[in-house]
Amino acid sequence: MRRPAAVLLAVLICPAAWGFSYHVVVDRARDLAGSPYQKPGPIPEFLDHLDYTQYQGVKFKRDRALWPQARFHVQFFSPGYLYKDPVQVNVVADNDIHRIAYDPTYFTYPDGIDASRIPPNLGFAGFRLHYDPPGQPDDAKEFLVFLGASYFRGRALSMDYGLSARGAAIETGMDHPEPFPRFTEFWLVRPAPNAGIMTAYALLNGSNVTGAFRFTIRPGQDVLRMDVVATLFLRREVAKLGLAPLTSMYFYGIGDHRPPAYLRPEIHDSDGLLIHDADNQWLWRSLRNQGEVTITRFAMPTPQGFGLLQRERDFDNYQSLHAHYQDRPSLWIMPTGDWGKGQIELVEIPTADEYHDNMVAFWVPEQSPQSGEPLRYCYRMVWNANGPGSPLARVVATRTAERKTAKVVIAEFAAGEPSLTHQQLQTDIQVHGGKLLHTRLRRDPAYGVWRLTLRILPTRGERLRIRARLLHDGKPLSETWTYAIQPPIKRNP
């Protein structure tokens, strides 16, 4: 791989005074944006053609992980299968930057792969981080992976992997194929042996955008926190710029009618989009896998937070002995400072299985930067079980049923305040694309919920959109629940 001369020069000229800092990566990104985009070169064909099983057979040797003396350890992925674009990984230590070269002795290879054919300077596909919690040395738990395009996924140490994040989403959910910028180079700052925090930098490159990222990473038993500083440069005008993107999977849930070949009650990595807006409103949008791509936009000033959550935590509702959906994390994004006006966009793509991510959420700023101008923004990512824990009655389930012509849509809110009765509450319900025929609110002690049941006659051919919340003494008692149902797709006979 070529290394742009500017950085080399910078490092050569003033290593001691400069050391390594975020500005180095920002400068790299700026310079990169000023030159034409170059696709990464191909990897050798015999690696390119690995299938999933073969690729799984390429295993990093645990004892070759970086930093055996520290709490953090780094393991690498070899290129191949879907991960064809090599990335360069550097370690920053003692005011020095050194590149970690691909070394075939890091890996064991399955039969049929001749390690001697691997070219020098191949680069890695990505890397993952392990962490020894204090008091549990040698119990290294994996908690963060950077692998493929600008994807990364994290988890609290006690949880499983689920949804992913990306550096940036460019023109997602539009009519043309989405360009996927990718992290092409990383700088991992070697942590002190006892440190519980580590820092990583990443350079983003794509046909439309470049960027510099700093991740400050704090793993924990129940939560992984990552503070992100990002600077983007546009190579050209971008029709839709998605910041802090989340990518997840929602196949079907408790309220849906499950496909015939599936025996499990629910299959999803996330079940809803939660938004905490600047006015302190909490809005929950239940996810849905339906017949066509659906884009939902929530326009607002900078929100206090948004994220894709996995609220259903009961194995009983998943029943998978392998996938552990009940242990998959929620991911909550908290903008730091003012991101200005914009909108949260939720893109729902139909899927017929659980192996394709089909839910994307991100922030689209109203003002896109001019090309050449940096867009700097910061946010915190919280990977934990339940997201931020809103103070209001949370939406815990959305259910649907069909009547002859009408639809029954049910929202269930976790019921606190056992003293309240349904007569003391008010409902605030808005229905677009249909006629609300009947409303019923009841407390169900057996489920521990307030259950709002709506019977709606959908307007033919229109998208049905519903918004509802519970009020007590005129103040919101619950989150605002929203849901959308597409009209049936007309198919030509």
Place this chain on the structure above:
Amino acid sequence: MIVRPQAAILLSLLGAGWAGCHAPPAAAFGYQQVVEQARTLSKSSYKPAPPVPERMADLTFEQWRWIVHTRAHALWPDSNFQVTFFPAGYLFEHPVKIYLVEDGKARHFGFDPSLFQYNPDKIGGPLPAHNGYAGFRLLYPLNRPETHDEVASFLGASYFRMLGAGEAYGLSARGLAIDTGEKSGEEFPVFRAFWLVRPPADAIQMTLYALLDSESMTGAYRFVIHPGDNTVSEVTATLFARKQVKTLGLAPLTSMYFHGYGDHKPERAAFPGAHDSGGLLIHSASGEWIWRGLTNPPVVWIDHFSLPQLRGFGLMQRDRVAEHYAPGQRYAQRPSAWIEPKGDWGPGNVELMQFPIPNETVDNTVAFWVPDQPLTPGQSRRLSYTITWQAGQPIRSPLGRVIHTFVGTEPEGARMFWIDFAGGPLAGLPADAAIEPMVTVQGGTIVKQSLSRNDKIDGWRLAVHVLAKDPDQRPLLRVRLAHDGKVVTETWDRIVFPR
């Protein structure tokens, strides 16, 4: 008129009692008198009780249910056991006779309109003076010492149902099922008279008798009811055959299965399950326990489980998780009912009939015992059994149990089943224990089978995919698990319908 034939029977019965028994002339009224009534009745042809006045028969359910005999006006107000009555009317158009037995004497308890609270404007006038009763409820301090809650109800044909503590009414039992599922049509015997034996004020059990009548059979029934966490009813029945019947269904149970937690829910359903019973459990004299999960089948379907001797059978509501059911119906609190014969009922079969229903308001499941030996006209037979009404699992088998069944359909048409087994000898076994699935199929092919440890239930999950040999076949699939060559679970048993 209603009164005369019954009075005549009572007289004849008393006469028979005096003439034929060694008991002293002042013999207390008891079961034997009801038996003699049934015997006498069987010698004449069946005459249904005259119906109520037409306007009462025309009442809707909503009108009828608001004619209420309130608990505050129950019979025997100072006793543990109290009684309230249902008025005849609506579908219950043939009144039943009620007798109270006190101090060994049976006394007719005539219809008393003043027992009922109702709005005459809503039912087209006051209750007719001789309207009659449709049935009754028994109240008992079942759940709290100071509150009389319903523990049993006898209403309509030979139907009755009972509750253990903390439960809500679900499945029903009947005195007798005749020709159920036969093309010639089912005969519904009716209890036409009841004798309620007044128990002492502090009694913890109560006895009542009932006279059963139908085209083909008569019978005398004794129920001794012990309320509690498990409400146990001891039943003795003496049957007299007027005519030959095709199917003599003993100890029948009637229930409803629309859909369950492991099924694909119907379009109209918003919640995973709606059923009063989840499965039929059978205990054979060989020691085998068979679990047949109920379905809402695509067609009327009858199964026979042939046994040399019956130890017990019942319709079970095993799944007690509230969130697995539609709310507000208390499906998770519906009782199971377990039938246990006293003495040897001989060879026969448990018959299970299920038929398709469009919603949860209709019963679609019937189970009963059919003895191999028929009852020929003029013959009589006495049998005794207990019905235990309680939460979940009246009888705990020593074997691992079926916890859940999940179903699906492969795109190529094979039906997929996941069967979760746990408990009994499976409990505490290491994850690598040598568990062997024993799978048999008739009329189909196993296209896939795999066994997985299920840590969540401290048990195992068996996945089986079955393809019918041809589209008209309904394979019979039976599955159990063995450990070290020994059967350690119930037999999971299923008719495989196409989706």
